[in-house]
Structures are given as C-alpha cells and as structure tokens.
Amino acid sequence: MPVIILVADGARPDSLAEAMDRGDLPALARLRAEGGAHTVVTSWPSVTGMAYTPFLMGRFPGPVGLPGLRWFDRSRRISGLFGHARSYVGSEMRQVDTDLDAGAPTMFELTQRKLGALNVIQRGLPFRDRIGYSAGFALRAGWTHFRGNVRGWLAIDRDIGSTLARRIRKDNPEFVFAALTGIDKTSHSEGHNSQVVRDAMKIVDATAAEIRHDAERAGTWEETHLWIVSDHGHSPVTQHDDIAAHFRATGFRTLAHPWTFGTAHDIAVMVSGNAMAHLYVDLRNRTRSFWPALSPRWREPLDEVMRRPSVDLAVIPQGPGSAEVRSAHHGSAVVSRHNGTFSYRPETGDPLGLGELSDVCACAALEATADTDYPDSVVQIAHLAASARSGDVILSAARLWDLREQYEPIPHVSSHGALHREHMLVPLVTNHPVVRPPRRTVDVMPSALAALGKPIPPGLDGRSFL
Numbered sequence: 001m002p003v004i005i006l007v008a009d010g011a012r013p014d015s016l017a018e019a020m021d022r023g024d025l026p027a028l029a030r031l032r033a034e035g036g037a038h039t040v041v042t043s044w045p046s047v048t049g050m051a052y053t054p055f056l057m058g059r060f061p062g063p064v065g066l067p068g069l070r071w072f073d074r075s076r077r078i079s080g081l082f083g084h085a086r087s088y089v090g091s092e093m094r095q096v097d098t099d100l101d102a103g104a105p106t107m108f109e110l111t112q113r114k115l116g117a118l119n120v121i122q123r124g125l126p127f128r129d130r131i132g133y134s135a136g137f138a139l140r141a142g143w144t145h146f147r148g149n150v151r152g153w154l155a156i157d158r159d160i161g162s163t164l165a166r167r168i169r170k171d172n173p174e175f176v177f178a179a180l181t182g183i184d185k186t187s188h189s190e191g192h193n194s195q196v197v198r199d200a201m202k203i204v205d206a207t208a209a210e211i212r213h214d215a216e217r218a219g220t221w222e223e224t225h226l227w228i229v230s231d232h233g234h235s236p237v238t239q240h241d242d243i244a245a246h247f248r249a250t251g252f253r254t255l256a257h258p259w260t261f262g263t264a265h266d267i268a269v270m271v272s273g274n275a276m277a278h279l280y281v282d283l284r285n286r287t288r289s290f291w292p293a294l295s296p297r298w299r300e301p302l303d304e305v306m307r308r309p310s311v312d313l314a315v316i317p318q319g320p321g322s323a324e325v326r327s328a329h330h331g332s333a334v335v336s337r338h339n340g341t342f343s344y345r346p347e348t349g350d351p352l353g354l355g356e357l358s359d360v361c362a363c364a365a366l367e368a369t370a371d372t373d374y375p376d377s378v379v380q381i382a383h384l385a386a387s388a389r390s391g392d393v394i395l396s397a398a399r400l401w402d403l404r405e406q407y408e409p410i411p412h413v414s415s416h417g418a419l420h421r422e423h424m425l426v427p428l429v430t431n432h433p434v435v436r437p438p439r440r441t442v443d444v445m446p447s448a449l450a451a452l453g454k455p456i457p458p459g460l461d462g463r464s465f466l
C-alpha cells in the first residue's frame, strides 16, 4: 500500500479549488470527489524547506533545527567563514540534513523502498532514489532562475513529473515524497492568479493522472494513497522594505546574506521567505539572553523597526516558554506554552484578534484561531519562539510588503513566509476519505505511517487522520 505525497509547492487551497471547479484539473477534481479536499495549516515560517519538516518528520520546523531559510548560529557551530550564518538558498541547502535534530526520524529513515524529488530534506534517502539532485539539474534550475525564465519552470516540472511517474512504475516504492515547484516559482514572478500559474497546476494534475493510470493498470490503485498537498500559500507584494539595508543606513555593522564575511557585526538580519525575518543582536553571546536581558542600546532601534509599515507582527521571545507578540496598531500580548498547553494573554491590546486563551490544548488553540487573520498563530508562535536558533526578534511582514530587496536576482510580485492566512492555509487532497478531519500539515507524516502499517514514533506534533 504505497503512500505517494505530491507537493504542489505554493498552491493555495482557494486557487486550487477554483481551478478544479473550472475544470482545469480533472484528475485532482476526481480525487476530491472520491476522497476529499481539506484546508489545513502549514508551519511558520511558511517557506519551502522549513515547511517540509511537518510532512517528512511530523514536527514543526523551529524545534527540530530549521527556524528559517536563513538563520544566525549563536553557538558558532557553523563556520566563521560564512559569518556563522546559514542560508539554504543555493549550495548550503545540502546542510539541511545535518542541521536537523538527529534524534527526530524522517519518513525516509522509517521506510524501505522510497523515492524523493526536490524534497530538500533527504536524510535516509539514498542518492539513487533522489530525482532532481544531479549537478546537471542544479545548473539548469540555476540558469532558469537567474535568467528569469518563467516558462522554464514549467519545463522542469514536466520533466520531474514524468521521471517520477516512470520511477514509481519501475521501482514500486512504498513511500514517495515529490515536490513540483512551478506554482511557487511562477507565482513569485507573475502573481498567484496569473495564467502561467494555472498552467503549472495543470502539470501537477497531469502527474497525478499518470500515477493513477499506472496504478490502475497494475491493479494497485485501491490500496494506493495519493495525497496532493502544499507547504505554503502566496500573496501579492507591491513594496519591499530591505530591513538589512535599513540597519546599515542607520550605522550598524549588519550581517546579512550575501555579505556574511568579516567580524564584529552588531546585528544579524536573516530574511526568510521573504515575508518574515529573524533579527539577532548582542552577537557575541553564545546563547540567547532574551528580550529583558538584551543590552539597552538595542531597545530604541528594535522598537523603531517593529513600528515600520512593512512589519505586521513582531514576536519577541521572553524566555524558554513565552513570547511577546506586538503589533504597531493592535498592541501587545503574551503567548506561552506550559506542560503542552497554550495560553494567550492580551496586555496592551489583542494583536492576534482572538480574545484570551488559558491553558488549552493545541487542538483548541487551533480552533480558537481558525477564523482569525492568523490561523494557528498561538501554537506556531510558541514553537518558533522556543527554537534556540531563532532571533531575538522575529518579524512577520504586513500584507503587500516583504523584507528584502537588494540581491534578489529577479523581481517578484508575490511572496510568502508570514503568519497571515494567505500564507498559512494550504490544501490537502486525498484519494480515499479520511477518518478524522486533517488539521495541520504535521498530521501528514503520522497518517503516512498509519497507512503503511508502521509504528508512529513518540513526540510528534501531529495526529493521524486515518
């Protein structure tokens, strides 16, 4: 009974549903009719790679070691040559596997015959079972990216999709995790509602159709689980506020990619997504000292950046189990986590717009936030703020804004990474009906193990929907 997970990277639940309703995606519409289509919450930061840890590890990304697409390493484990900073954009993406908590198993470590395509997290996946991992592929993707060749991404998706279907036919794997990135790439350059994004969705549909056709011919379709998911949404960007450039202009020695050389920096600005960022100060400290203990000289510059129009929410970790959430217009509140329960206490306002929560389970915390602007915000903030690798201040961008402008190779009109609903809600289409409504993408991994009849390891953040 194979489990095949196809990631339609960057697809929003509403745009995917509209495309199915329009008749653009007949294979997915058929899966929806026979199984189901659900809207679930991804993890924060809502960005590719980090947001794959729920699918492959059943865990939120911060606590397993991936706080963002870029992060600063206070512990100095990462080479000083790169300013003790990590960016998974480019060749360092290969460091993801070793940056991840070795004690948290991946799906690839828990299964026998497996296959992956563009899956970022590869631990436990043999080289021969990685599609799109060759140097030739990297060159082609790099060329497509830097030339801003938008249609080139569709050709890459078609290649990956047909290679994937062929390998599934030939190798008969029990677990497959494959990403098609065309929807995300084309959304960035042309906008999520553009025609080219619709075309990218059709490639996901064609891939699902081919996998189904092959399984039907082999007589294995009834026992096959085929799930179409996404890792984050998208929303339009009209203005870029380069936070790193802002600090440089204010006279601070600023550590930010791609210029991470040299020493004696004052602040590290690690943009992830690009609609979120980690800010690190007091860089000489090897561990976090948390907001109340930061050197007083940072109060004013950080207060100022949190009031910028580009910033919607600022999260300020206050200690291992609590964080202040601040909004320039809606005041501040405290999110805390204690013995597996979550609380939210408004102080000068209600920035998350949900009233008050006292010691509720993760499930009730999601329910309380589901219809707000920030679905699952309390649980997501508590997890990311708890990561030892997170910044002293974590920014979530306002609508129409992102936080990086310089050194972006091609202009982008759409972005993701933030906490608001256009970025956090994702689709999950299944070919068989589920037993319990799926809530979050962290539910996917335990469900896959349940479908495969394998034991579910302890300590996961999700629950099986089968």
Ligand SMILES: [Zn+2]
Pocket (backbone or CB within 6 Å): 010, 048, 184, 185, 188, 416
């Ligand atoms: Zn993207």
